[in-house]
Amino acid sequence: MAARNPDKPAAREPKAAKKRGAVPRRPGRPTGGASAVDQRNRLIDSALALFAQQGIADTTLAAIAKAAGVTPAMLHYYFKTREQLLDVLIDERFLPVRKSIEEVFEANADDPAAAISLLVQRFMSIAEEYPWFASIWMRGVLSEGSLLKDRIRERFGDAHQKSAFQCIVRWQAEGRLSADLEPALVFMSLLGLTMLPLTAVKMWRDDPLRRELGAKEIARHALALLMHGVGPQLPAGKKLKKQVS
Amino acid sequence: MAARNPDKPAAREPKAAKKRGAVPRRPGRPTGGASAVDQRNRLIDSALALFAQQGIADTTLAAIAKAAGVTPAMLHYYFKTREQLLDVLIDERFLPVRKSIEEVFEANADDPAAAISLLVQRFMSIAEEYPWFASIWMRGVLSEGSLLKDRIRERFGDAHQKSAFQCIVRWQAEGRLSADLEPALVFMSLLGLTMLPLTAVKMWRDDPLRRELGAKEIARHALALLMHGVGPQLPAGKKLKKQVS
DNA sequence: ATATTAATTAACTAGGTAATTAATATACGG
DNA sequence: CCGTATATTAATTACCTAGTTAATTAATAT
Structure with a gap:
C-alpha cells in the first residue's frame, strides 16, 4: 500500500475540480447503449x-x-462487496480456463510428449486470449496468501491435480518419461518455462535485448528445452532427425 | 482517526496494562548482550x-x-527513512549475492553444460543460505515496479547481463548449445526451474503430495530437465522401445 | 403517472502510516 | 562516581486510504 504521498491536496472541500473537458457524465440513468450486463x-x-x-x-x-x-x-x-467480486472473478473467468488446462492432460494420458507439448501450446493460446491470466496465476503461485488459491481449491478441489500426478508416475514406470524428474515438479516446470516468461516479457518492453520476445519465441524455447534439454541437437552425427517446428 | 479537532490531553501517562506479562521492555539502554551492529x-x-x-x-x-x-x-x-532502508538492503545483502551468481557465468564462459549446472547449484546454495532471496527475486521479476529492479540496476548496471547474453549466442554459434533456444530466455528458464519452485514449495508445507520437496529434489529435477529434457535417458545395456524424439 | 433501474455525489467509518519527539535507562571514559 | 554518549520506548503528529452507505438524479418501462 503506497501511502507516501508528499503533496497534500488540501482538506475536505467539495470535489469541484472536474478534469476531462470531454464528458463529465452527469448522474442518472444513462441513455441507451451499454446494457447492464455489458x-x-x-x-x-x-x-x-x-x-x-x-x-x-x-x-x-x-x-x-x-x-x-x-x-x-x-x-x-x-x-x-469486494469479496464477492473476487468470487465472481473466480467462477466466471478463472475456473473455465483452469478446466481447459486440465482437459489437455486428461485427453493425452497415454502420450507424455504430446501431453506436454500440447500443454505448452495451450498455455500460450490462453495467455493470448486472456492477457491477465499468466500474471495473476504467477502472482498466486508465490503467495497472495489465501486470496485466490485457497478460494479456487475450495470451489474446484484437487482431484485433477492428483490424477495428473499419478499419470506422470505411471509414465515414469513405463519408461516413457525421464525417471530423474520429480513428478510433483513437472507442472511447476511447465509454468516456469511458459507463464513466468510470459509475465516477465511484459515488463521488458523497454529492454533492447528482449523487446522482440513474444509468445511464439517463448513456446519454441520451452519446447526445445523440454524435448532435448540445452545440449545441441545433432551431436556430431550425420543422421538428421526430422525437426518438428 | 481523521478527527479534525484534537482536544489535546497532552499528559504523558504510561499506556498501562501492556499485554504479555513477560517483558514490557522499558525504555533505556539495555543491559549487555545485543550490540548495536547486531x-x-x-x-x-x-x-x-x-x-x-x-x-x-x-x-x-x-x-x-x-x-x-x-x-x-x-x-x-x-x-x-524507509527508502534508506531499501538502499542498505540492496547494498549489503542483494548485490553480493547477485555478484556471486554472475561470477559463475563468467568463470565458465567456455563450457555451457558446466556453467548451467553450476549455476543451478549456486542458486540452490544461495536459497539455502538466504531464505529470503528466491521469493524477493521472483516477486521482483513480476513487477514490484521500480522498487528493486531499477534501484539495483542503478547501482550495478547491466554489463554482466549483456556479456552473459553474448556468451550464450557464442555457444550456439559454436554448436555447443541447442540452436532452438532463445538466448534472452535462458537465464529466465533457469530461474523458472529453480527459484520459482523454491518459492512455491514454501507455500506447499501443508500439501501431502509435495511436502517432502526440498532444494535437493528441485536441483535434481532441474538438472535432469536441462540436460536431457523430459524424455527417458537411454540406460546402457538395455534396449527399450524406440523413442522418436 | 409511477415504479424500476442505473448511476452519481458526498460523506462516513475505521484504520493505517511514516516520521519524530521527549523521556529514560544503561554503559563507559575520565 | 559523574557526565556524556548511546540505545530504546512511549506517545504524538499529521496525514492518507479504503470500503461502504445514503441520498439523489435521470432514463426508461409499465
Missing part, C-alpha cells in the same frame, strides 16, 4: 487487468472503477 | 523475511519493527 463485464475486465498489473492486494475498488470510467459505488451496485 | 542486522533480517513473505510494498516499517520485537522508532534510529 457494464458488469467491463468492470470485471478492468478488475482483471489491474489485478494482473499490480496484484490483487494492491488494487482498490476505486482504482478498478476509475479504470472503467465509473464511480466506486458501481462496484458495490454490481458486486455488493 | 540490532541493525536483526532489523535487516526481519525486513528481508517480511519482504519475502508479503512483498516489499505491503510491508510497513511498523510491521518490521514488530517482527523484530522493537518499536518503529528503532528503524528510524538505524536507517532514518
